[in-house]
Amino acid sequence: MTRSVLIIDDEPLMRLSVLDALKAEGYQVQEASNGEEGIQKAKTSRYDLVITDLKMPGSDGLQVVRVCKECSPETEVIVITAHGSVDTAVQAMKLGAHDYVTKPFSMDELLLTVDRATKVQALRQENTALRQELEGKFNVDGMVGKNEQMRQLLEKVKLVATTDATVLIFGESGTGKEVIANAIHRNSPRCGQALIKVSCAALPETLLEAELFGHEKGAFTGALKQRLGRFELAHKGTLFLDEIGEIAPMVQVKLLRVLQEKRFERVGGTETIESDVRLVCATQKNLKEEVKAGRFREDLFYRLNVVQVALPPLRERREDILILANHLLQRSTSRVQRTMKGFSPAARDVLLRYSFPGNVRELENTIERAVALTQERDEIQVWDLCGQTGCPFLGGALQSGCGFCQEGLSNVTDTQPQGTLAEVRERCEREYILAVLAREGWSRTTASKSLGLSRKALWEKCKRYGIVTPDADDGDESSD
Ligand SMILES: Nc1ncnc2c1ncn2[C@@H]1O[C@H](COP(=O)(O)OP(=O)(O)OP(=O)(O)O)[C@@H](O)[C@H]1O
Ligand SMILES: [Mg+2]
Known part of the structure; x- marks a missing residue:
């Protein structure tokens, strides 16, 4: 990436030599012959780097630093200072300058400083990009898709995020329940506080109770010291209870009480603890069915099911x-x-x-x-x-294909009653050839035998239908 540099210096010779040296290093360089001109340029264009003399008539280097950092904080500024006026350079650094060089300096010394500044800048930009990617993962806007049901669901999530309402997220494994829970917290007024997550399926009953509500020292064997529970840790923030359908009846009772009274006691404790927690729950189970089957308390279900978000598979x-x-x-x-x-x-x-x-x-x-x-x-x-490994579709020796190939490749029925007979025949032909090729490990020789075609005929059909096979395929069929 070409980096842009602005040089501000009132001494033409100095300006020119710096300009030449930087151009030779591949930088895109512009110049200004005094502070005012430099400030004007910095206000109207964005530079990666500004190199400015400190002592200039009119607007001096300190003013340049101030304006540059104001207009574009990510621009790095290097100041050039006269021997014996390091104090001013320090002042410039306090204003946000990256580094300084003292006159007289060699061009190598300046280039080294410039190189260091651009490296720091590149790192910072990379950091920002990574952070944005990470944040994007937790943002509703980072959720991709155009399905109408998903769009409506995301609108609902955005709306409900700003409230304190309990949210119950339904969805099969891997549909994005945790992404939604993260997004709710990130977009809520509680985003500055903790988002605490508990997977309810991972723990047996008594441990889950202690995990959620904490315990006092000696509450049970192994409770060597007092421990704060997740409800306490999430105070003022959000608590995400994953796999809520898995919690045992005893814990369900205690959970119901926190939701109703916003208070609880640690396991083995008597002190009542107030808790201000926003609850988001997720489950793969149909909780209504669980209620019907008597495995989940109906009153708790209604407390949790204030706002429901159902993620489609x-x-x-x-x-x-x-x-x-x-x-x-x-x-x-x-x-x-x-x-x-x-x-x-x-x-x-x-x-x-x-x-x-x-x-x-x-x-x-x-x-x-x-x-x-x-x-x-x-x-x-x-x-x-x-x-x-071993998938027969890739020439392996297993009995049946992996689910992916079996479903994706062997199902060649044309379900769309559309188009002329010739078009449908072509569609089927293409799919069937593809399926057989895949089954035969992409060997055109074997596939052509199964298909009852010559290798040349198969080669022509593949060409016509845009079917590509791996490079390891056998020979040049066109001469067959
Ligand atoms: N709409 C989406 N856009 C982009 N990435 C998504 C989307 N939905 C889910 N993902 C990604 O899919 C993966 C699974 O999502 P997530 O962990 O939220 O699923 P889950 O429903 O909690 O699954 P499980 O029930 O197995 O815990 C994540 O890596 C997530 O980033
Ligand atoms: Mg999950």
């Missing part, structure tokens, strides 16, 4: 699959500095057809694995998406 919002896939591909390629740009048409077909029982997380894992394990190329191919 990915297979019910297929229009989001490719949008998400591209988004996740971009995220993982930029993380590992790869350059794959998209998916081959066949890979897209398979993604669209697959049922994704693990929802967005499964898609995320599939893409991360494909990016990590495949060679550098422009497009992700079908076989990159299958990660199962």
